[in-house]
Amino acid sequence: xxxxxxxxxxxxxxxxxxxxxxxxxxxxxxxxxxxxxxxxxxxxxxxxxxxxxxxxxxxxxxxxxxxxxxxxxxxxxxxxxxxxxxxxxxxxxxxxxxxxxxxxxxxxxxxxxxxxxxxxxxxxxxxxxxxxxxxxxxxxxxxxxxxxxxxxxxxxxxxxxxxxxxxxxxxxxxxxxxxxxxxxxxxxxxxxxxxxxxxxxxxxxxxxxxxxxxxxxxxxxxxxxxxxxxxxxxxxxxxxxxxxxxxxxxxxxxxxxxxxxxxxxxxxxxxxxxxxxxxxxxxxxxxxxxxxxxxxxxxxxxxxxx
Numbered sequence: 001x002x003x004x005x006x007x008x009x010x011x012x013x014x015x016x017x018x019x020x021x022x023x024x025x026x027x028x029x030x031x032x033x034x035x036x037x038x039x040x041x042x043x044x045x046x047x048x049x050x051x052x053x054x055x056x057x058x059x060x061x062x063x064x065x066x067x068x069x070x071x072x073x074x075x076x077x078x079x080x081x082x083x084x085x086x087x088x089x090x091x092x093x094x095x096x097x098x099x100x101x102x103x104x105x106x107x108x109x110x111x112x113x114x115x116x117x118x119x120x121x122x123x124x125x126x127x128x129x130x131x132x133x134x135x136x137x138x139x140x141x142x143x144x145x146x147x148x149x150x151x152x153x154x155x156x157x158x159x160x161x162x163x164x165x166x167x168x169x170x171x172x173x174x175x176x177x178x179x180x181x182x183x184x185x186x187x188x189x190x191x192x193x194x195x196x197x198x199x200x201x202x203x204x205x206x207x208x209x210x211x212x213x214x215x216x217x218x219x220x221x222x223x224x225x226x227x228x229x230x231x232x233x234x235x236x237x238x239x240x241x242x243x244x245x246x247x248x249x250x251x252x253x254x255x256x257x258x259x260x261x262x263x264x265x266x267x268x269x270x271x272x273x274x275x276x277x278x279x280x281x282x283x284x285x286x287x288x289x290x291x292x293x294x295x296x297x298x299x300x301x302x303x304x305x306x
Contacts, residue, residue, distance in 0.1 A: 004222065007166075009038040010107060011086025015076035017305040020049045022207055026094050033103040036061055044070040044080035046305075049211035051094075072304045077180035081169055090163040091180070093306070095208040096127055105201040106163055116168040116194050117186055119157030120202025121147045127267070130193045133212045135270040136277035140219070142206055144260040145198075146267070153195040156302045168194075185227065210306065219281050221300040223288025228297025244295035249286035250279050 010028065016023055027041075034041055043055050046067045055064050067078060081089060088110050092098070102120075109118050122142040124130055130138075145158045159182045168189060169176055177185065186196055210218075231239050257278070261271055271278075288300065 007086045007087055008040050009035075009087060010040070010103065011081075011084035011088060011089045012039070012041045012092060013077060013080035013084060014041070014043050014092050015073045015080060016043055016045045016051050016055075016092055016094045017046055017070065017073070017076070018047045018049045018051060020047070020054055021053045021209055023051050024054050024058050024062055025093045025097055025207065026092070027055065029098045030092075030102075030232045031059055033098065033101075039103070042080045042083055044083075046074040046076060049052060055148060070305070072302050073076075073306060074110050074179040074301065074304065078175070080177045080179050080181055087166050088163055089166060089169060091159065091161075091182075092204070093160040093206075093208075095206055095306070096122075096160045096204040097207055099203040099205065102204065105199065105203075109197070109199040109202060110163065110165060113197055113199075114194075115197035116165040117157065117162065118197045118199055118202070119154075119162040120198070120204065121145050121200050122147055122161055123147055123203070125205040125207035130271065132274055133277070135267075136274040136281065137208065137210065137212065137215050138206060139257070139261060139271060139274060140278055140281040143271070144257055146261065146264050147200060147203065148264060149198065149200050151198060151200055154198045155190075155196065157182075157196050157198060160206060161202065162201075165251070181229065182301075184229065192296050192303065208306070216281060216284055218304065218306070220288040220291075221303045222301040223285035224292035225288075225297050227289040227292025228300065231293055231296065237305060239293045243290050246286050246290035249289060250282040253282040253285070254278060290293040 012034065014026065030041065040063060041059065042063045042065065044065045045052055046069065052064060052066050055062055063083065065083060076118060077091060088107065090106060122145040124135065124138045142158055142160065162182065190196065258271065
């Protein structure tokens with residue numbers, strides 16, 4: 001794409017923070033599908049490791065936006081989106097390894113569907129080689145998007161494989177949001193009458209080598225951040241009710257996630273063997289929500305780097 005172009009076909013935005021272990025695999029999978037004449041790939045980075053050097057070496061034509069201060073993923077995605085020119089803006093994690101045909105299927109879905117928010121499936125990378133700890137993290141975060149999954153309207157989409165028509169994120173040339181919070185942007189889209197759409201053929205594999213206890217504590221921070229931000233939209237009485245019912249959330253999540261996961265009719269053994277870990281992870285999220293409703297987000301949102 002010409003540097004002075006006003007718009008392009010597709011912008012892929014990837015927010016990275018210390019992702020040197022995975023970023024080359026992520027970009028290499030994308031490289032053969034991105035057409036630089038009409039597409040752009042933007043990496044918004046705040047890494048202290050070798051991630052920026054690997055990005056430049058892997059794809060020299062990439063648009064790398066590097067920040068020396070450690071920025072949370074919401075801010076990095078917001079900066080990447082603000083720099084984008086695409087009529088379609090796709091959000092990937094550095095842990096998302098796109099399957100063959102990902103770009104074609106994504107663009108086809110947006111041509112055929114009026115929905116402004118379209119996401120895809122997320123399977124576990126090299127799933128036959130992964131430990132139960134890895135399975136626990138994957139199921140907890142993305143298990144409900146494991147293939148096979150039916151195409152259609154859905155109430156939630158994976159943040160690691162999601163895309164937007166430009167008009168939802170921009171008011172003319174001005175970004176509507178300085179930070180990107182998928183949950184609230186999607187909620188506003190649904191409130192305006194636009195359903196979320198899941199397209200199974202938009203397919204990525206997740207390779208997220210995060211230590212289990214780091215992931216565990218991030219669940220608590222995610223829960224507190226979510227509840228703290230949600231509280232800004234609710235009354236004191238509603239916050240009280242949500243805090244009082246937060247201890248029930250692990251059971252609600254296990255039922256909701258488990259019902260969808262079980263319907264896939266595969267990898268049920270991994271689900272059953274990781275149930276105690278699922279309860280622990282959902283419990284930490286619930287604890288975070290309880291604290292967030294009672295005391296606000298504090299600095300929890302600034303701790304979310306993945």
